[in-house]
């Protein structure tokens with residue numbers, strides 16, 4: 001039996017124990033966007049540091065500074081840097097993941113408490129199970145299992161765990177820039193497990209991500225909320241202005257209405273057209289996931305293009321609006337609409353912000369409103385595109401074949417992990433995205449889950465990848 005097979009066998013034997021550990025960390029509600037949960041985010045980072053140190057990793061906790069959140073000044077959660085092994089004859093792999101999660105409330109529609117991991121048939125349901133606690137834990141369990149089995153890790157492992165990814169990775173870029181020639185020195189390749197398969201059956205490797213530019217559109221009117229019976233029709237209502245402006249941003253076919261926004265978008269080439277062929281992706285599976293057929297496009301390739309390589313604009317919510325049950329006849333005094341654009345090659349965030357702001361100012365001027373409008377860009381992360389023709393991807397493909405017995409699809413992703421580009425640019429090495437979860441996991445949604453199979457096979461995949469990297473000449477071109 002080869003060392004990798006021995007590792008696989010031990011992973012299989014440890015399944016229930018691995019699930020219990022996932023249960024423990026899903027139970028830490030590390031929601032980075034909620035000031036009242038900040039101590040839980042920090043606790044989660046400290047949990048990871050303690051567990052890695054317990055197996056002999058050398059860790060460094062970096063506290064990246066402060067932030068203002070919900071009117072409070074808070075310490076940003078720690079970035080946990082670490083190193084396991086320091087053998088100059090081995091390659092060094094840097095892995096990244098995030099230990100914070102999206103908010104989740106039972107009343108959002110969860111069938112069970114979001115922060116209690118529930119085993120439901122073949123699923124492990126709980127906030128963070130797939131995004132990104134399952135994969136982050138996967139790396140730890142992979143190394144712990146090697147140690148327990150007496151199998152030498154074939155590479156040196158560096159890691160970087162952050163607690164602000166779901167809130168724009170505030171503070172992280174500065175840490176990476178500062179540590180590029182220090183903590184991260186000697187890194188040969190980077191691997192990130194924080195995205196999903198295209199479908200539910202076939203694994204994939206990912207070589208592109210969209211960027212994200214997030215905006216708050218604030219409209220301020222009277223000094224306090226007003227009675228609509230007394231003031232309706234006699235004052236400029238902030239909500240009326242806001243709804244009008246939000247409706248001007250995008251049409252119901254997904255076409256962004258901001259002039260100039262498509263000018264920087266790279267045209268589709270014939271070579272790119274071919275990359276959409278033969279992928280595990282279908283509208284019927286997508287509609288069944290969505291529980292209703294609400295897909296805009298009729299051609300599957302168009303859906304993928306609008307997910308991967310065209311910009312999109314989504315409206316997320318309105319702060320300050322009346323949203324409780326009942327019929328309160330209020331005119332809200334100040335409202336903030338929140339929306340974001342997903343950006344693609346070759347869009348520049350600065351240009352996007354300029355176009356969006358100018359357009360909203362022009363549209364607001366047409367309203368002749370006496371309210372005050374402000375456009376605030378709260379965070380922006382850049383898109384990333386890389387050629388999959390690199391030995392790091394070949395190592396990922398071989399590992400996938402070993403675990404799943406199929407060649408992985410090559411995909412891009414509609415979501416954003418801005419740190420990917422920061423690593424690539426500052427460390428000058430290739431980055432592979434190696435997802436663990438499947439398309440129907442419901443990341444950011446209610447009832448988020450990871451299939452037991454993906455979790456367990458995923459832990460094997462991460463280990464197999466490290467063994468493949470060790471045997472791959474990272475300087476060889478195809």
Ligand SMILES: NCC(=O)N[C@@H](Cc1c[nH]cn1)C(=O)O
Nearest residue numbers: 131165166167168194212415416
């Ligand atoms: N798994 C990656 C992910 O979910 N990324 C977030 C990043 C983000 C940006 N702003 C807030 N969160 C995403 O929405 O793509």
Ligand SMILES: [Zn+2]
Nearest residue numbers: 098131132194
């Ligand atoms: Zn994530």
Ligand SMILES: [Zn+2]
Nearest residue numbers: 131166443444
């Ligand atoms: Zn996420």
